[in-house]
Amino acid sequence: MKKLLDIMAALRNPETGCPWDIKQTFKTVVPYTLEEAYEVADAIExxxxxxxxxxxxDLLFQVVFYAQMAKEQGDFDFNDVVDAVSDKLINRHPHVFAGVECKDEKILHEAWEKSKANERDTQSSENKASILDGVARALPALKRAQKLQKRAAREGFDWPDIEPVLAKIEEEVGELRSAIKEDSTEAVFEESGDVLFSCVNLLRHLNVDAEESLRGCNQKFEKRFGYIERSLIQQDRSFQECSLDELEGLWQKAKNEA
Structure with missing residues (x-):
């Protein structure tokens, strides 16, 4: 770690460092951090x-980059980051570090969430205007929707089971149909978001991660679409030369192959 921290300090040296690294700010580095996180996920998949x-x-380097900029401003350094996360992990795992007996996974999850809630409660009232504060706005929309719903559910703002959730989806789809009939771009935009938000709520009730579910669906679509592309190449045909029924037939074959 010292080697990496020294490299980062050298890159940010105002006199001898790299011009690109020197001019970066917290905000300009954020897009690279998000990109690196997705590349980690891609490598795992x-x-x-x-x-x-x-x-x-590459992702670790992003953390080091932020820590170096914070150190230059006198806010904190990399060691402070390590200390903070270490303390947090110890506090959230009393069954490991404090001898608390807790073997049931559900109880562990509840204890984890309670610990997180307690940490938020210790924040100053000035920084805690809403129970939804702290759900990062930069998260992918599906992930953020699920976290917002989860935070609200802990306060009792939630359906008791999936039946009313399914009914809500049907209601939102009906409203979207009406917006489409009205040919209102603004209404379609709003109602389509409501449909997506309701679907995320259903997945949350089913303990399915909406973001990961859609990522899996994307991969499945790519695989099946690739099968259709290869099939058409073998037939020396293009998409435009095929009817929708023919393409649907190839899609069904692709599903069977998968």
């Missing part, structure tokens, strides 16, 4: 351990 090793290094 591909089962490529060499690539994962490389991408984890």
């Amino acid at each position: 591909n089962g490529d351990m060499d690539e994962l090793k490389s991408e984890l290094g």
